[in-house]
Amino acid sequence: MAEHAPSAADAAPAVTAVPAASDASDVPSGSATDAAPRGPADPARPRRSAATRAAILAAARDRFAADGYERATIRAIARDADIDPSMVMRYYGNKAGLFAAASEIEVHAPDLSHVPREEAGARLVRHFLERWECDETLTGMMRVGVTNEAGAQRMRGVFAEQIKPVLAAVCPVPEEAPTRAALIASQILGMALCRYVLHIPPAVDLGHDELVAWLAPTVQRYLTAEQP
Amino acid sequence: MAEHAPSAADAAPAVTAVPAASDASDVPSGSATDAAPRGPADPARPRRSAATRAAILAAARDRFAADGYERATIRAIARDADIDPSMVMRYYGNKAGLFAAASEIEVHAPDLSHVPREEAGARLVRHFLERWECDETLTGMMRVGVTNEAGAQRMRGVFAEQIKPVLAAVCPVPEEAPTRAALIASQILGMALCRYVLHIPPAVDLGHDELVAWLAPTVQRYLTAEQP
DNA sequence: CTGGTGTGTCAACGATTGTTGGCCTACAGT
DNA sequence: ACTGTAGGCCAACAATCGTTGACACACCAG
Numbered sequence A, B: 001m002a003e004h005a006p007s008a009a010d011a012a013p014a015v016t017a018v019p020a021a022s023d024a025s026d027v028p029s030g031s032a033t034d035a036a037p038r039g040p041a042d043p044a045r046p047r048r049s050a051a052t053r054a055a056i057l058a059a060a061r062d063r064f065a066a067d068g069y070e071r072a073t074i075r076a077i078a079r080d081a082d083i084d085p086s087m088v089m090r091y092y093g094n095k096a097g098l099f100a101a102a103s104e105i106e107v108h109a110p111d112l113s114h115v116p117r118e119e120a121g122a123r124l125v126r127h128f129l130e131r132w133e134c135d136e137t138l139t140g141m142m143r144v145g146v147t148n149e150a151g152a153q154r155m156r157g158v159f160a161e162q163i164k165p166v167l168a169a170v171c172p173v174p175e176e177a178p179t180r181a182a183l184i185a186s187q188i189l190g191m192a193l194c195r196y197v198l199h200i201p202p203a204v205d206l207g208h209d210e211l212v213a214w215l216a217p218t219v220q221r222y223l224t225a226e227q228p
Numbered sequence C: 001c002t003g004g005t006g007t008g009t010c011a012a013c014g015a016t017t018g019t020t021g022g023c024c025t026a027c028a029g030t
Numbered sequence D: 001a002c003t004g005t006a007g008g009c010c011a012a013c014a015a016t017c018g019t020t021g022a023c024a025c026a027c028c029a030g
Helices: A005-009 A050-071 A074-081 A085-092 A095-102 A117-134 A137-147 A149-168 A174-197 A201-205 A208-224 B005-009 B050-071 B074-081 B085-092 B095-102 B117-134 B137-147 B149-170 B174-197 B201-205 B208-224
Strands: none
Touching: A050 A074, A050 A085, A050 A095, A050 A137, A050 B050, A050 B137, A074 A085, A074 A095, A085 A095, A095 A149, A117 A137, A117 A174, A117 A208, A137 A149, A137 A174, A137 B050, A137 B137, A137 B174, A149 A174, A174 A201, A174 A208, A174 B137, A174 B174, A174 B201, A174 B208, A201 B174, A208 B174, A208 B208, B050 B074, B050 B085, B050 B095, B050 B137, B074 B085, B074 B095, B085 B095, B095 B149, B117 B137, B117 B174, B117 B208, B137 B149, B137 B174, B149 B174, B174 B201, B174 B208
């Protein structure tokens, strides 16, 4: 009962410092000759393997979203992408690297600076509702972020880099923006959790308009009401 | 790419129809002689193994809460409980049965029928805040409920049997109670997700009183405001 | 004392996991 | 044509998982 943390720590992939997760040129066969930052004739080489890489990434996104980090096996991802499991290792180093590459999220938070202040809440709720339902990426991000430290880190990054700035732009007092953004995130993520992950019946049965009518005043208050 | 569902289905333990999860007498060595519903002299036998069972259950709760269903291994649970892994199998049948026994949640939702209507929101928020921080059970329930279908089913059960009735008792229109309960659950679970699982900084830094001041009006509105 | 049942340990099974190295094919540069 | 290298597959590795069966000790009834 002494060692409890390590078993949870070494299973959590590091989302930063990924061995080979960038997208340009990272075949491990190149031993030490790729020190030159730009070779003479390869900056825009078509890379015949681009299709394979994309297939792996797409399959990985689906599997991570559907099964979570632990249960999404590299073998299953490779089978979905119709290639050999070892190709995944070659292109993305290891499972953590694959996850890091596959979990790049674009939330596309709407620009609120040209929206009437009193409509911002409804706009936000409706946007995230549609964003959540157009594909399963966000559901998967949440599923992984809850169980896996790297996934949680990724979600904190999305919050800090994509949610907070958008709200800070319309927040009357800039230093209150993080708190207000967190409150809004709690309501939106909470509804997504109940509706799309836990499938709590009343939350699933609500229509878009009902949902917006209920949640928009909450988000609006978190955004513009003065601090209690 | 044809078989996608089965790999996720056979890994999800059935929370109902657990082979041997009850607590009375379920040693598999009794082959067919236990058809008598009450033996003559064993209804209150002390069961020397009660301590071991409790230790297993406590360790299982901790591990499931900390690591989620897949990463919480039976071997690790047994090591924490200081017994052999095979004992876990003997007493709880299999991993799914152990989880079913370990994930019995008591939310202890407060009785609101004697609370002034306008204070119900604050009371609810404060109760769940304290409930969440007194132990890690709820965090673990959420961590498992997101990745695992049995965990999700367990959370739906808690919602239907422990949350919904309490709110239905104070809801002016009874048939609106499920919807209102789901909205309240979305806000409370969402804040718990951001604060205790994802550790989004602004959500972690908020004090209890601030949190209540922000969230209580929301919950109050979901509870008593007329339907939009 | 003898037998039976509950309690517990040990060692192993088969399956699956992430990961690795070797080998083969196809294409581009000369 | 020849050669080098990137793309791809195959077989296997060690580790770990859930699970099982055989075996040893402790107790209680007779």
